[in-house]
Amino acid sequence: IGEIQRFLRDDGTIKVSRSLKEMANRVRRTKDELSKRNGRIPTIVEIADALDVTPEEVVLAQEANRVPSSIHETVFE
Amino acid sequence: MERKKNVMNLEFSARSENESFARVAVAAFVSKLNLTLDELEEIKTAVSEAVTNAIIHGYEEDASKQVRISACYDDEYIEVLIEDHGTGIADIEEARQPLFTTKPELERSGMGFTIMENFMDSIEIVTGKERGTRIVLRKNLVKDKAVYN
């Protein structure tokens, strides 16, 4: 399986959706870490700086992690 | 350190698959401002409601039609205009009522305007039957300043 995964990686067939979801997980972890360290909620720019990406890339990754109807449930409950 | 006004204009086909694109475009445009992810989420949700309305009510998903967005910001506020040249709204007071909807089959029926009002600091609506709809959403950025005065 490792070999197949390596083949898939090297073949350049990693899908954008997967890589964005991985980035969204890193965003979530970084947000938690920075919140704990600074005692306040970090800004997008602070999260992006910690991950060494642009804030725009953080936005793109966040969208990938969205279940289409999730906001519908969280907003008014 | 004053920030000069930054502006972008966007136009896209009235297809539901473009709703997520529009939301990301606006969010990316303002992402260098000092916002938290939660604050950005409010803006995205409000924009999303206005864009969805333009696509499904204004144009009834006629993909040959174009939705227009114009966004700008400076030090003090973010403003996002969402515009369609579709059916327009005959009675806007009624349309703004929570739970009022002309498409009850949709999820979260009738809460679009209520969400926009609650997540943004101001909303301006220009509309009329057969005249299309223009929504201007504004978010103030200077709340924190007031606290320190």
Add this chain to the structure above:
Amino acid sequence: MERKKNVMNLEFSARSENESFARVAVAAFVSKLNLTLDELEEIKTAVSEAVTNAIIHGYEEDASKQVRISACYDDEYIEVLIEDHGTGIADIEEARQPLFTTKPELERSGMGFTIMENFMDSIEIVTGKERGTRIVLRKNLVKDKAVYN
């Protein structure tokens, strides 16, 4: 399952801070296409080079000027047009040479056109002194099909 053409138009101030916005906006627009990471990175990098050129060469960072992007896709290809109405390029053959640059102080000097050519399947350039510059970048989406034939 045929996909009808989807289109968007974008316009923004010629400020360097808008370069990463433009790149992500294009990425978000094509995000429904199930691209591989490599394909998306290639498109983003090529768009980025063209947008940077429009901002720093075409308009010399005059923020009152507007860069225009127009993108579309269907089942077969993605096309991105990047346009400025700035200085234009007097000798395009020379400008396309690897390492040729009129701003040697910049990073990755002179490789913009080479990167666009290598990362995209075709590039079309219309430019001329004082006439602005229009770049059309195209990426084919049907390569994989050929492999299985």
